[in-house]
Amino acid sequence: MAEVLEEHGTDRWNFSHLPEVVVFAESRDDVVAVMKFANERGIPVTTRGAGVGYVGGCVPVEGGIALSVVRMNSVVEIMPEDGVVVTQPGVILRDLQVAVSELGWYYPPDPASLNECSIGGNLATNAGGPRCLKYGVTKNYVLGLEVVLASGEILHVGGRCHKNKTGFDLLHLFVGSEGMLGVITEATLRIIPHPQTRAMLTATFPEFVDAAGAVQAILNSGHLPSALEITDEFTLKAARAYLGEGSLRPGKAHLIVEIDGRAKAVASELKELEEVLNFFLALSSEFHGAPGAAHAPGAQR
Ligand SMILES: Cc1cc2nc3c(=O)[nH]c(=O)nc-3n(C[C@H](O)[C@H](O)[C@H](O)COP(=O)(O)OP(=O)(O)OC[C@H]3O[C@@H](n4cnc5c(N)ncnc54)[C@H](O)[C@@H]3O)c2cc1C
Known part of the structure; x- marks a missing residue:
């Protein structure tokens, strides 16, 4: 007790x-x-x-x-025809992502804690995460909510229509409200087709300014990675202390570039990205993942 x-x-x-x-x-x-x-x-x-x-x-x-609400953990309905999934709030994010990916669909938000966090928590915090660069945050995927107010009244806001654009936007008042306006008891979420493949490029740089220049050049040249994460010298020092000195290649800055899409497009984009990184004096760069591999249902990361 x-x-x-x-x-x-x-x-x-x-x-x-x-x-x-x-x-x-x-x-x-x-x-x-x-x-x-x-x-x-x-x-x-x-x-x-x-x-x-x-x-x-x-x-x-x-x-x-x-x-x-952790025991309210059922995925109520997955409807690729409508591009929606209806779920209870206690469902763990990973379970929802796996369930939709088995049908070839994708629910992108992931606040870097997908194995543990719940959909209700994601909604109440408007959770973001590394892939928000390309895919946005939780609020971009919410179509409808069922909420129980402090009085016990049940409220339905939004719906299951993707292009729901008229009237007051009460739906988004609840997203990110940290549980202060009511308890979310069911959510209708937008899902999109799953990218066929995903690959990653990492690089180290002599100085932070070089890595920052590479970030801007990647975006300026028309690439929209699913994730783009830069690490400074202070953080690299902590990572090397934790993982061992040889764990990361030499350099004072580190960049992770993750892209996704059709396999052929991903393979050619990786080559273009590597050229951008080299132009900004990358000391080393490495590919991770297999750009040629088709998407394996249920394989999220
Ligand atoms: C390693 C790690 C990395 C993280 N990185 C990120 C990140 O990059 N971006 C990010 O945004 N977050 C991040 N987080 C924070 C965390 O993942 C999110 O806040 C997540 O959404 C919390 O989900 P939860 O189910 O644990 O919610 P809880 O912690 O249980 O609750 C969070 C809030 O939501 C409310 N709430 C929960 N369920 C409901 C409901 N059904 N109805 C109404 N209100 C409700 C609670 O009252 C509380 O205010 C990270 C966490 C970890 C552990």
Whole structure:
């Protein structure tokens, strides 16, 4: 019992405050009942997904009820014909991505914690991640939400239509609202065709300014990588200390360029990108992944 309270009193941040009680909702009706009960008695409720946030959003700072939705973990419907997936909030992101990729479809948002984080948490934090350069963040994939308000009332916002452009945008008021406006109990999300293949190019540079120049040149020359991550000298030093001196090639800056698309296009784009990196004095560059390989359903990373 004490361990359950403790576990639900913190997230990946180092601040903790215990709830009085933890409720594991198994359905929307459970959420409605909890919210009505708490509202009538003035009891604080803090909604919790997987608890891997870094800013204490699911920490019950006022005590009261920690409302966990991890047991609401079913993918309700995958409909490639409509380009949508309907899901409960407790589904782990990786499980959703694998389920849609098995049908050749893709749900791109990934806040670098896909093995652990929940869809509800992603929605409530408008989670981003490395691939937002090309694919945007969670809010770009939300079509409709079912939300239980503090009073226990059920609200439906948005729908399942991709081009839903009229009226007040109440949907996006809830995305990124950190659980403060209601509990998300179901979400209708946009999915897109899965890229056939994915490949990565990494390089080290003499100075940070060279790597930064390469980043701008990549974009200026019309490439839109799925991810583009630059690492400075300070961070490289920490990585070498952790992984061992020989783990990363010499250089004061490091660049990761990830691209995806059709196999032939990816293969030729990699060559063009390597030329850009060499122009900016790359000390070393390496290919990762197999640009010729077709997309393997379920193989996400
Ligand atoms: C290694 C690592 C890397 C990360 N990198 C990134 C990154 O690049 N970008 C990024 O954005 N985040 C990043 N994060 C943070 C984390 O992945 C996201 O915040 C994620 O969305 C949290 O999901 P969760 O299910 O753990 O939510 P929780 O931590 O449980 O909750 C987060 C917030 O959402 C609310 N909430 C949860 N479920 C619901 C619901 N059903 N209805 C209403 N409100 C709800 C909670 O009250 C809380 O305010 C990273 C985390 C880790 C561990």
